[in-house]
Amino acid sequence: MNEEQKKLEKVVLFPGVVAKLVGKGMEALKEKQFSEALSYFEQALEIEPDHPQGRFGVALSLIEQSRLEEAKDVTEQMLNEDIGNYYDILQVHISLLVQLGHYDEVVSMLEGIMEEEKLPANLAESFYHLLHFSRQMVEDGTPVEVAEDIQVPPEDLIQMLNEASPEKQWLAIQMLGKMSSNVFFEAVKDYLKIDKRDPVLKSMILQMLKEKHIDEEVEIHKFGKNINITVSEMENVFHEKFGKDTLAIVAEQLESENPSLFEMITQLWWHYLYALYPISPEPLSSKLWAAALHKVGGEMTGHDEDELQLARQYNVNLEEMLLCSTKIMKLEKEAFKG
Incomplete structure (x- = not known):
């Protein structure tokens, strides 16, 4: 009997057991009984090794026990084997890489994903920021990797x-x-x-x-x-809808004629919203912030924009547009750079 047949036989022999074990594992996690949770998830995987919730539960249990390197191995394997919800696993995996100081891997993964596909809006804010930060860390060579066995009080x-x-x-x-x-x-x-x-x-x-x-x-x-x-x-991404709506307006003006500028503005915008979190941008006008982003993006890439023409193009008040662009520039200068 081959391995696949053995796995199938186990599942057939224990109907409903896997779901019950995973359910008990999730309950133990909620009760902060992390060793017990890990045991339940591992028992479930003994019967059904590729069970998505069981695998993910193992990763979460290891994280809660500060066994980050082991958790990273679990999420990496899940991504490689396409087990579970890809973006849910990716979010946890990237978070683990950052916490472990593996910034080069963060940059490599996120750049590859962004080249191939657009990130879901609910992840874009934090991912664009983490890419921005990790690039800084790689460029500066800042020695920030943290050992698993922390001894610092x-x-x-x-x-x-x-x-x-x-x-x-x-x-x-x-x-x-x-x-x-x-x-x-x-x-x-x-x-x-x-x-x-x-x-x-x-x-x-x-x-x-x-x-x-x-x-x-x-x-x-x-x-x-x-x-x-x-x-x-708190919402995971407080500004998700507003951020997406604003970028859609910029996209109408820029995405086809200058995709590289639009990509830079996208990163700038999510970085701004991430720093602002959980405060909302004021005023809550997508058109106004779209115009301001266009202005700031143009300036940062050496393209001087006609401010009055830009305000007319987006149908916004010139002074309000300039105020919003100043806010973006000020935060970009002051926010932490790696």
């Missing part, structure tokens, strides 16, 4: 987070992210309150809090605003 990492350069703050966040959910939350909640701290790093922290299923209220200071929000109630 949380108190030292908190001090690094509050006193060091943005590069060191990034490293502290990644190292704290490998610790338990409670330790991570207690360490970063004060960072979110300080208005002068880097907005992009705050967005990363919020994303990690959500990935860790932390159900606590956080206070966030960004760009002079004070926000109180429960982590579990």
Whole structure:
């Protein structure tokens, strides 16, 4: 009997058992019983080795136990074997690569995907930012890879987070992210309150809090605003529809005649929205931000645009367009670069 026949026989012999084991594994994850969850998922895979939820459950259980390298191997194998929802797995895999400091792999993967296909809007915001950041890390050669067996006490990492350069703050966040959910939350909640701290790093922290299923209220200071929000109630991509609608307007003007400029504007826009998260752009006018992006993109690539003509082209107020373009440029200059 070959391997495939053996697998089939196991599934037939244990009808419904796999689903029950996976269900118990998911329940154990919710209850933060991570070793128990891993055991359930592994039992399910003994019967049905290619079960998508079972494989994904193993990855999530390993992540919660800070066994990131092992989790990366699981998600990598799932992507290679086309098991499970591709983009769900890709999102977790890229997050693991970033946390492990494998920036060259992030760049290689995302660039390859973007060349072949358009990213779904619900992933574009964070992926474009991670590509932008990882490119900086690769170019600068910043030594930020973190070992699996962390020995640095949380108190030292908190001090690094509050006193060091943005590069060191990034490293502290990644190292704290490998610790338990409670330790991570207690360490970063004060960072979110300080208005002068880097907005992009705050967005990363919020994303990690959500990935860790932390159900606590956080206070966030960004760009002079004070926000109180429960982590579990935050959308994964707060600006998804607005961001997509804005790019659709730019695409009408640029995508066919200057695709490289449109691609650059797309990255610029998602990077801006990521840094702004969870604040919405003001005013909420897709046409206005589309015009501003066109102006900024043109300037950044050495094409001086006729501002009045551009405002007329997008049917927006000139002064409002200039104000929005200034906001984009200001954030792009001030936001953390790797």
